[in-house]
Amino acid sequence: MALSIRAARAAAARLAPRHLLTRATAINAVRPAIISTKFALQRHNYTSPAALKNNTSETRNTVVQLLSNIGSKREVEQYLSHFTSVQSQQFAVIKVGGAIITEKLPALASALAFLNHVGLYPVVVHGAGPQLNKMLEAAGVEPEYEGGIRITDAKTLAVARQCFLDENLKLVEELEALGVRARPIHSGVFTADYLDKDKYKFVGKISSVDKRPIEAAIAAGCLPILTSLAETSSGQTLNVNADIAAGELARSLQPLKIVFLSEKGGLFNGETNEKISSINLDEEYEELSRQWWFRYGTRLKVNEIKDLLEDLPRTSSVAIIATEDLQRELFTDTGAGTLIRRGNKLTAKSSISEFKDIAKLTSTLQNDRSFTSAESPKAAAEQFLQRLEGAPFKAYADEPMDALAIVHPPTRDGEPAFLSKFVVTKHGWLSNVADNVFSNIKREFPKLAWIANTSDEYLTWFFDKADGSVMQGQNVIFWYGFDGGLEEAAAWLKSQGFNTARESAIPPPVTGIKQQVRAFSSLTRPRALNRGPTLRNQARAYSTDAESHLPGDTNPNPSLRRDKNTAFKDKKVALVGARGYTGQALISLINNHPYLSLSHVSSRELAGQRLQGYDKADIHYSNLNVEEIKKMQENKEVDAWIMALPNGVCRPFVDAIVAGGGAKEPGSSIIVDLSADYRFDDSWTYGLPELIKRQKIAESTRISNPGCYATAAQLAIAPMIDNIDGSPTVFGVSGYSGAGTKPSPKNDVENLKDNLVAYSLTDHIHEREISRQLGVEVGFMPHVAVWFQGIHHTVNIPLRKQMTSREIRNLFQDRYAGEKLVKVVGEAPSVKRISGKHGVEIGAFAVHSSGKRVVICATIDNLLKGAATQCLQNMNLALGYNEFEGIPLD
Template sequence: MPLAKLLNTVKTRSAQGNKSFFALVAYRATPVSFNCKSGSNNFWNKKCSSRSYSTRSTVIQLLNNIGSKREVQQYLKYFTSVSQQQFAVIKVGGAIITQQLPQLASCLAFLYHLGLYPIVLHGTGPQINEILENEGIEPDYIDGIRITDPKTMGVVRKCFLEQNLKLVTALEKMGVKARPITGGVFNAHYLDEKKYKLVGQIDSINKEPIEASIRAGALPILTSLAETSSGQLLNVNADIAAGMVAKEFKPLKIVYLNEKGGIINGTTGAKVSAINLDEEYEELLKEPWVKYGTKLKIKEIRDLLMHLPRSSSVAIINVDDLQKELFTDSGAGTLIRRGYKLTAYDDLSKVNTTLLKSKMADEVNDVDEYIASLTPGTFRLYADEPMEVLAVVKKSSDGSISKLDKLVVSKSGWLNNVTDNIFRLLEKDFPNLYWIIPETDENMSWFFAKSQGSYTKPGEVLFWYGINDLNKATDLINNFVGNQTSTCTSNVFASKTQTRKFHSSRFNFGSKKVALIGARGYTGQNLISLLNKHQDLDVGYVSSRELAGKNLQGYEKAHIKYSNLSFDDIKRIEEAGEIDMWIMALPNKVCKPFVEAIEEVKGKGKIIDLGADFRFDETGKWTYGLPELKGREGIMMADRISNPGCYATCAQLSLAPMKEYFSFTSKPNIFGVSGYSGAGTKPSNKNDPNFLKDNMIPYALTDHIHEREVGFQLGNGVSFMPHVGSWFQGIAMTVNIPLKENHGLTAEKVEEIYKEFYKGEKLVKILGEEIPLVRDISGQQGCAIGGFKLSEAGDRLVVVGCIDNLLKGASTQCLQNMNLALGYDEYEGIPSF
């Protein structure tokens, strides 16, 4: 069956606050059979036969766009380790069904196609109020509880049935089986019939309708209507009903979807990322901003979690952030869990050494000897109560850098982010620290996130933070590698994809070799020019069938001739380990055999493809190399990188900051004009200066490959109309963005959003209302964005982006990716912009 692409998006917030990036949700309209995974989850194995393997693979790959593979695999394993009804309870506010139904249905479809079956319970408060007000009835409350007389109950019942049907219908249109459960679950008595009338207090829950729905492979969609033993309908607060369902099923996650996307700190205005109740509850309630509804909500959640296993947690998030919250360490909204209090020890007299030994038994060869070495004053031990996470820091005796000697983390410790809590204590107590881990550690991305620097040698990786002196870093590295003599370069940059904050500086020693396959085009020529000035990257081979035997022009480091490398030549070179990075500068649909030849050897060479062959990869093998939007850490760890297209780069950079303001009904329109170098070197009207004189040529006006690339990577469809102009290089792009209603934007706010989004990015300039021009961007390394203009009606925003198609649109971006992947300064060899 054909794979249909869901029109809605899953927005995920990066570690840097306002910056967002998006994953496209995909689903099949009709499930087909596929091979089941192994495992103990019987329900999963039963349902596996009715779920498409390629669909699930697609969804998992899309999850990889919002988190690391380690995170995604870890959480999938975690969520499928329990019975299906114990995955999650999701409480949906009535306003979300009215205002964000497509996004809600998309998110639930996403989970469904992963084989996850959340219990969904929704409210309908805003709809009830609207009907009552239209009928001239003033909604009446006592102590925040709606007084529900018989007439109001009629409206309540009608609204619940209508909203339930809306959600079920929306899901079924996406190929998701969903079962409306509008009664028969909650048994209740009158809360206070005289005071509140038809309002109930839940006595018990009938689990069978929910379990039967899940057994049938359908998402259970519940209302919070309850019944007395005699059959009288009673109205119950949806939050309370969701809490009772959670107490009954004891899920791993309880999710409250709201418009704010979490609990907001009333003093700072920032979203509260996480609350560990055992450690923070008492002090939190003393905060001046924790009052009224916020205080009540925190108290209710604490009461709920006290009835659940410690593995359970509550998330308060916006519907768009559901995947980010569930499948990444960083989360998206406010995560509330019981957690454990963390304690630091400077001697072992107050430590349960029996438990400590059992936790460390697999980490050291002689645990008794190791623990005996921890004498007072030489170490500091951090641990939570059950020692799900423990860290041992060996203090330096001479004032040098202390070492994080052991970090032992259980599965539960990783999943509940206890590691982040301990690391905050480490940073507080030790201004600088280093640690060494095996190169194969599955949590490598987390260590990169926590470090400011790293150095890799065969089998191990050295990490550190708090070292700003290059000489001290060099000494640390030399001790790590065995006092070898080296020179080094450094890099400081900010990641867009890590947990709360990521700031890294990496050091690498010695030069590395690059081979270009198909280097005769304009992009290849520009890349050669950049490599000629790079201190640590040298050209080893350039391959071109037409230029074989001729001298490589523009490269002064060595005398190199073009060759015409065969597949056997490439295998031989890769097997000999001569090349660190292969650059595929080939036409689309040509490079696959070259890649296969390299991969057949299983050598050390990494690959960057400048063409479009792998920009739509769904296998997880290829990383999309747009650092400003996709983050650095993934590129740093990648062996296969797809370099973005020139138009696609400019379009994504121009669009991404406004993603959350996009209209739900219309997609952005892009009018792009490129210099004729973008048409390549093969003669045609599109690169003929005489034909282009006083002229502009439209082409590929629908379904251009960059149109599909932007939609695939950004998670939102666009319309794109490319043209060729009479200049040689540079792209001008006018982007029309339809806006959702009540967006609250002004020209000043738009400029502020863009500047904050690209804060610290060296290759992106924000010009505000000033319109960027092609003549100013030609020959420049970055992208300029400006010309911000809101329509008088406020229904659309126009943005202008300019980029040099041969530089940031191709070769400069390629060098950024090479530097990151090979461990050099990201901007090494790139002239300032």
């Protein structure tokens, strides 16, 4: 055993210096040490739980040393103490997706081994979705879903049981290969009722959890590894979603941590695409729910976690992280993924009188290091509060006052605010209240400076929060928000009497710093810390640049935000070119839209006839000319113009609208053109919301609606852009409605019967459109078939590196996560299923045996998402409505 411990310590030593260590290196370094520990125990017959327990202390010290390479020893020891303060089964529930077992099994086992070798026993529950799909395909069973829930018939259930058993044993065997005793638990924990037997067959809704098998495994020194299968009270096996199983398990065990291992490694801000480091639900949920991008999958996931945490103690939290970041998330202050907790609402006060409990405030301040060394900490805190009475400040604190910060605003423009006190209890650090308080400060004060003593055990946390820092005697001066970076910060420090030289042997006295710093800081002189100016990124802070919106509002245009006390004013729409199939589809959609009404419908062929299929008003077709359109615009009779005309026809009408004062600045009328006339004009916005920033569309008055072929092709190629080597080719087949209403061989049903008609096989306008938007040369070969509406694309993409089908599908699932009108499926989608629907389906992901070529299939209804539905999305955004208002969603 001693040899293995020395080997582990040597591995840790080889990894120095600390700042050069990567997380992956740390994990890989400890793996052989854990394996050698296992073999050493076997050689000495120390294979019993008692023997493992006897060696836990020494092993723990070794692993702590290795963990210290990803965080300070103080952080690691503090979190270990926190996690071991509860019963073993109350440490953590970890939910593992099936894809992680397939693709990251060694990393997963190493991460769990880390925890076990420091005496922690996470309860692991796993799924097996991808593996089950593969086994069902091999068995000739096509997966069926209803509302996102897998329909589990008897044959599917039989395959599922075998699949869960296989995957469970894989993880158990991998853990035992690392010297970790693990116990597979396939049944006896979850009791369930049928969710809806007629609808979903053998799918369960958990009614109770029996903790005894878990407790017995931990008592025997084993990690419990659970599947998400359940049984009825009569013993019938039922399939249960692994996320739901993990949630119910957490409600029963009441753990400190619930961890969802995710391939993405967290939740992301849809506006900035940055990972959300933490969410304090009590403080931030309302603001978060008003963001236009907080919707679909993200909203659903956060709401599920919110419901779960409301059933758990306030000390519990949920982490969404990547497998390889498990140690960093659990054992460091900065974390690695997205941490979600209930937290406590923060208060911001500007006077001492606003504090209801002055005694509590005084008691909290006594814990500040500048007061703890005083003869009477209480008297020192009271004197500080007296000085505050005459000074401007902003105090931030949570309800139990686990964190208290006092900030003094700048006295002159261009200067930073000053953080004079930042007092945090141990619980405040462990529950990340400190981050929450600091995030609030940063939102209100974009430029800030503060001072910390070099002996402060949380000094590394301050470095993480600062843009820069400089040593001054036995203190470190931190700052953020200087637009000019280090040069501006150095100039400010110099103006305050600080010497910013790295090698200053005798730092000057702190005499020039502004009055509020002199009044509210207490500088002591312990040992120096050898740090010069440095740049660091902020961690564990939730923030967004997006404007606040009303709950459920997906309009990113704040200037057009709906007043919560009033209804939307109806907008008048003029449809120019209403005879075609797309025009008819638009009439139907607007007829059911709560805030849009047709005011004019123009068609040369149908002029004078009554508009059919529209119930809001009695409207007759007209044949609007250029002068009439200009006059209508001058009179502001129309809020939105839809041009549903053939290519090359609409420019005079657009010019007339602009001449009448429309389609200019935000707030004027808008134009959505369904032709190709402006798709290559940079002064127009290309309106494909799933790929173009919705904010840009919302701020536009002239929007070019993409082509139907082009929409599906771009959505099928876009997630692969960074992996393409060469030119993708698109073989497209459309129903004959795509050929329009004017008679031609392409919409002649007799000609199309038992036939497939190719046309414009090179240089088609959609070929140029797709290539221009994606920035990649794409070959497009269109065909027309005998069905009426719907398009099928077969897209061939050459790859610059070998990839698996799963990797590619993950790219698509990540890219389109939460998109209501894009559905990623496993199999090749069919035209029959998309016809009459408002979205796009993408699937197949068939990779050539070389791994260097993938074939992807996509389907779209050319009249709906390919034209009318997309037009309505763009109009909704530009007019300030919910993007999907008036669009029927499955």
